[in-house]
Amino acid sequence: MSHATVTPKSANSLxxxxxxxxxxWAVAAASVALGLGISTVAxxxxxxxxxxxxxxxxxxxxxxxxxxxxxxxxxxxRTATSLVWVAFLMAVIPLASLIWETVKQGVKVLDGFFLxxxxxxxxxQEPGGGIYHAVLGTLEQVGIAALISVPLGILTAxxxxxxxxGKLAQAVTFFxxxxxxxxxxVAGLFILSLWIIMLDMGYSGFAGSLALCILMIPIxxxxxxxxxxxxxxxxxxxxxxxxxxxWRTILKVVLPTSIGGIVNGVMLxxxxxxxxxAPVLLLVWGTSTINANPFDGPQASxxxxxxxxxxxxxxxAYDRAWxxxxxxxxxxxxxxxxxxxxxxxxxxxxxx
Amino acid sequence: MAxxxxxxxxxxxxxxxxxxxxxxMTVEPRSVTAFIGPxxxxxxxxxxxxxxxxxxxxxxxxxxxxxxxxxxLYGAGIDPVAVRREVGMxxxxxxxxxxxxxxxxxxxxxxLAGKYKKSELDGIVEKSLKGANLWNEVKDRLNKPGSGxxxxxxxxxxxxxxxxxxxxxxxxxxxxxxLDPISxxxxxxxxxxxxxxxxxxxxxxxxxxAARVSDRTAFFNLAxxxxxxxxxxxxxxxxxxxxxxxxATEDYISGxxx
Ligand SMILES: Nc1ncnc2c1ncn2[C@@H]1O[C@H](COP(=O)(O)OP(=O)(O)OP(=O)(O)O)[C@@H](O)[C@H]1O
Ligand SMILES: [Mg+2]
Numbered sequence: 175m176s177h178a179t180v181t182p183k184s185a186n187s188l189x190x191x192x193x194x195x196x197x198x199w200a201v202a203a204a205s206v207a208l209g210l211g212i213s214t215v216a217x218x219x220x221x222x223x224x225x226x227x228x229x230x231x232x233x234x235x236x237x238x239x240x241x242x243x244x245x246x247x248x249x250x251x252r253t254a255t256s257l258v259w260v261a262f263l264m265a266v267i268p269l270a271s272l273i274w275e276t277v278k279q280g281v282k283v284l285d286g287f288f289l290x291x292x293x294x295x296x297x298x299q300e301p302g303g304g305i306y307h308a309v310l311g312t313l314e315q316v317g318i319a320a321l322i323s324v325p326l327g328i329l330t331a332x333x334x335x336x337x338x339x340g341k342l343a344q345a346v347t348f349f350x351x352x353x354x355x356x357x358x359x360v361a362g363l364f365i366l367s368l369w370i371i372m373l374d375m376g377y378s379g380f381a382g383s384l385a386l387c388i389l390m391i392p393i394x395x396x397x398x399x400x401x402x403x404x405x406x407x408x409x410x411x412x413x414x415x416x417x418x419x420x421w422r423t424i425l426k427v428v429l430p431t432s433i434g435g436i437v438n439g440v441m442l443x444x445x446x447x448x449x450x451x452a453p454v455l456l457l458v459w460g461t462s463t464i465n466a467n468p469f470d471g472p473q474a475s476x477x478x479x480x481x482x483x484x485x486x487x488x489x490x491a492y493d494r495a496w497x498x499x500x501x502x503x504x505x506x507x508x509x510x511x512x513x514x515x516x517x518x519x520x521x522x523x524x525x526x
Numbered sequence: 527m528a529x530x531x532x533x534x535x536x537x538x539x540x541x542x543x544x545x546x547x548x549x550x551m552t553v554e555p556r557s558v559t560a561f562i563g564p565x566x567x568x569x570x571x572x573x574x575x576x577x578x579x580x581x582x583x584x585x586x587x588x589x590x591x592x593x594x595x596x597x598x599l600y601g602a603g604i605d606p607v608a609v610r611r612e613v614g615m616x617x618x619x620x621x622x623x624x625x626x627x628x629x630x631x632x633x634x635x636x637x638l639a640g641k642y643k644k645s646e647l648d649g650i651v652e653k654s655l656k657g658a659n660l661w662n663e664v665k666d667r668l669n670k671p672g673s674g675x676x677x678x679x680x681x682x683x684x685x686x687x688x689x690x691x692x693x694x695x696x697x698x699x700x701x702x703x704x705l706d707p708i709s710x711x712x713x714x715x716x717x718x719x720x721x722x723x724x725x726x727x728x729x730x731x732x733x734x735x736a737a738r739v740s741d742r743t744a745f746f747n748l749a750x751x752x753x754x755x756x757x758x759x760x761x762x763x764x765x766x767x768x769x770x771x772x773x774a775t776e777d778y779i780s781g782x783x784x
Contacts, residue, residue, distance in 0.1 A: 339584065408621040412684070415579055416635035416691060417611030426638050430625040 191244050198236060198256070205231035225267075229260045273503070280500025283493045289501070292474075293462035298483070301490040305498050307464040308479035312502075314468040315379045315458065315475055316448050319386035324440055326387075327394025334395070335402040336424055353392040361388040362453030370457065377459035379468030382475065385453030390443050397439025401432040434517035441513030445506040451477040476502045528555035528725040529595045529612070529694040531576060536590030537754075538568070538575050540583065545571045547754035549590075551744060553695075558717060558726045560736035560763065563746030564778070568755030569729045572746070573697050576727065577613035578606040594694070611639060614693035618700040620680035622672035622687070628655075629668040631683055635691035650690055658686035659716050678709025685716065695725040702735065714739050733779055737767050745775045 209228030218224065233256045241249035288304040296303035330350070334343055365385040369375050405428050413423040429436070454460075459472035460482060476498055483495035531553040538546045546568035553559045561569045574580040575588050578599060592599040599609050622631050632651045636642035642650070651668075655661040660682040664675070672683050681701060688696060698717075702710040717726060717739050730736050736743050744760035759772050770776050 406621070408617060408619060409623060411579065411582060412617065412621045412623070412687075413634070413638070414582055415577065415610055415615035415617075416639065416687065417607055417609075417614075418635065418638040419607050422638045426634075427623055427625075431623070 190248065193240060193243055197239070198252075198259075201236045201239065202232055205229075205235055229264075232256060233260065276496060276500050276503055279493070279496035280498075282497065284497040284500055288494075288497055292464045294464065296462075298486040298491050299488040301493075303494065305476065305479055305494070305501060307461065308474040308476045308498065309501065310464065310466060311379055311458065311468075311473035311475040312448060312477075312505075314466075315382045315386060315454070315473065316444060318380060318383040318468060319390055319447060320440070320444055322383070323387045323390040323394055323443070327391045327440075327443075328398050328436065330391070330395045331398035331402060332424060334399055336420075336428070350392045350395045353388065354396060356388065356392075357452075358385070358389055358450050359452040359456075361385045362456040364388065365453065366456050376470075377457060377472045378470055379458055379465075379473035379475075381457040382454045382473070383468065385457055386447045386450060389450060389453070390447050393443040393446060394440055397443070398432075398436050401435035401439065402428060404435070405431045430520075434520040437520065438513045438517045441509050441516075445509045448506055448509075449477055449502060451481055454478050455481070476505075528723060530555045530593075531695060531725065531727075532591075532593040533576075534591045534593075536572070536575060536588065536592065538571050538580055538589075539585070539587040540571075541585035541587075544754040546575075546746075547756055549757045551757060551760050553725060553727060554742065555725045556721055556723070557741040558721050558728060558739050559760075560740035560743045561727065561729045561746060562731070562733065562736050562743060562778070563755070563758075564748070565731075566751070566755070567746040567748045569746055570699050571755070573615075573699055573727060573729055576695070576697055577615055578609045579615065581606070607639075611635075611691055612693055613695040613697060614688040614691065616681070616684050616688050616696065616698040616701050619704055620677055620684050622675070622680050622683050624671070624673045626672060627669045628664050628672045628675070628683060631672040632686050632690050635687060639691065654686040654690035655683075657689050657716075657720070658682040659712055660686055676709075678705045678712065681705060681709065681713065682716070685713070685720075689720065689724070693724065695727070696720065698726065698728040700729050700731065703731065710735070733767075737763060743767070745770070745772075745778065747774055747778070 205228045206224075208231050209224040209226075212227055213219075213224040233253060236256050237249050237253045240252045244252075283301075289309065290306050291302075291304035292307035293303040294307075330346065334346060337343075338346065362385045365381055365388070369381050369384060370377065375381065409427055409431060410423055413427045414420065418426070454475045455478055458475055458478065460478050461472040461474050465471050465473045480495045480498045480502070483491040483498065533552075534550045536546070536549040537544060549572060561573065563569055571580060574583075576592060576599075578588075580586045580588055588600060590600070594609075594612060598604070623634060626634060629651055630637075632654050633642075633647055636647065636650065652661060652665075655664060660679060663679060664683075672680065675683060681704070685701070702713050705713065714735065717728065720726060721741075728736075728739065740763045742760060743763045743766040745758045745766065746755050747758045748755040758774055759766070759770065761770070765771075766775060767779060770779070776782075
């Protein structure tokens with residue numbers, strides 16, 4: 175680094191010595207180069223190793239240079255900033271590489287044919303076939319679960335925030351807390367013993383939906399509750415003071431004010447349960463043919479399809495598993511984007 | 527249209543805490559009554575007992591009688607929702623509904639309380655906005671969000687919203703405390719006009735404001751922190767500010783305490 179661009183330190187001035195804007199980038203480049211160099215020399219072949227060395231060099235290097243030029247306080251400030259950046263990269267890199275890997279592997283067989291055909295006439299070892307039956311199953315199971323959970327969850331949250339006082343509300347809050355922590359396999363086992371073993375109902379998409387409801391309701395309650403609590407009390411009072419009954423106040427003032435956040439929470443809950451595998455494995459059973467009736471007989475679902483194809487182990491099955499995974503991620507991403515869009519569209523408007 | 531309020535022996539509690547004790551007073555129709563007194567003496571609490579908003583607060587409880595003409599607001603079988611349609615309220619901080627346009631804010635009371643004719647709505651909205659001296663400023667952007675107005679405009683919007691349902695009484699809790707002098711003046715002028723139609727009760731910390739806008743003034747005080755607030759005296763504003771009958775009132779007004 176050339177020190178020529180650095181203004182000299184002067185004791186009695188508000189102008190301290192400042193490193194140029196490109197300084198962090200230069201240090202980053204230098205530490206990456208050095209990290210690569212060190213690992214080649216030492217014969218380390220994992221990219222994680224050189225990345226860690228580079229991160230360390232980056233933090234130490236920027237502190238050392240900044241301390242020498244700018245002083246201790248600025249150096250600490252830079253260290254904090256560097257730490258944040260390194261942490262951010264560490265969080266993003268695995269995510270990005272996951273998506274990259276899925277896209278790379280998934281596009282091989284993902285096409286219109288793949289999306290519109292089932293595995294009915296294709297043996298697992300052969301190429302061909304598709305995920306239509308699994309997409310259909312997932313959509314139906316998740317759709318039914320959402321249809322049950324969303325109204326239940328939102329109404330429960332409304333009760334807790336707008337009406338709930340005393341023992342009953344405390345009990346409900348406690349149970350919702352407990353339910354949030356239920357592992358999905360336990361929810362699946364519960365429905366298995368209740369619905370299939372005790373009531374003798376047989377495997378079906380609907381049984382899977384019931385287990386998904388157990389997982390989804392607490393998420394919806396929690397997120398809706400938080401959103402309702404954000405609505406200022408002043409708005410409720412303003413509405414009540416106009417002689418508007420409480421239920422209309424909730425319906426027309428409280429809910430519209432928080433609807434963006436509520437929808438967002440619901441979408442995230444849907445995204446969360448769409449990827450659930452355990453209860454589906456236990457209750458929906460799986461099939462390679464198209465079963466459009468969620469109330470009768472085994473159905474397929476995307477997470478289970480991925481699991482079954484992957485455990486089959488053949489090359490063609492591998493490709494199909496990746497393509498199904500890509501479809502699942504794309505579906506969840508679309509849900510997320512839709513949630514964001516709705517949240518922005520419905521957010522309380524400011525500005526003229 | 528305006529109605530008389532007659533309060534007798536009123537106590538209000540927050541759970542077990544007695545906030546105001548044994549208040550009796552008469553508020554004349556078509557007049558402005560100002561409530562003054564040190565912070566925490568229960569002015570807001572008392573105001574909120576007059577339209578049954580006090581019980582909206584968790585633990586809020588009221589004893590005593592509030593007669594609106596010849597009906598006791600706390601009598602058996604009285605619907606608090608119906609009471610609030612008769613007795614409107616404007617709050618200290620402007621609180622327009624953030625999801626609604628200016629038009630919808632004004633129409634909210636009518637639409638959501640469910641008694642209006644569609645054909646009359648436009649007229650009522652215009653009349654209320656004119657009544658709140660806001661019409662000229664917003665007539666070109668009625669469909670824009672109410673939260674895009676300035677603080678003073680928002681407060682006048684809230685007043686328009688409150689008078690759109692044609693209450694008999696209008697309660698105002700420090701309606702100008704968040705506003706600049708010009709908006710304050712606009713609202714004070716407005717109060718002067720509104721009293722032709724409504725019974726108005728206004729809480730204020732501003733002595734000049736009380737002197738300017740009100741016909742009668744009530745002074746509240748509390749013996750000590752944790753003690754209930756009490757009505758010390760209520761009289762014509764002129765008398766309260768020139769020659770009050772209680773020493774404490776004079777001390778408070780002349781700034782010797784509180
Ligand atoms: N929600 C509440 N819960 C419990 N106590 C309350 C509540 N609101 C007010 N109080 C108490 O009741 C008393 C009267 O309060 P109030 O708000 O009526 O005073 P105020 O005269 O309006 O004061 P200010 O002039 O500051 O607005 C105070 O002691 C206050 O602490
Ligand atoms: Mg107050």
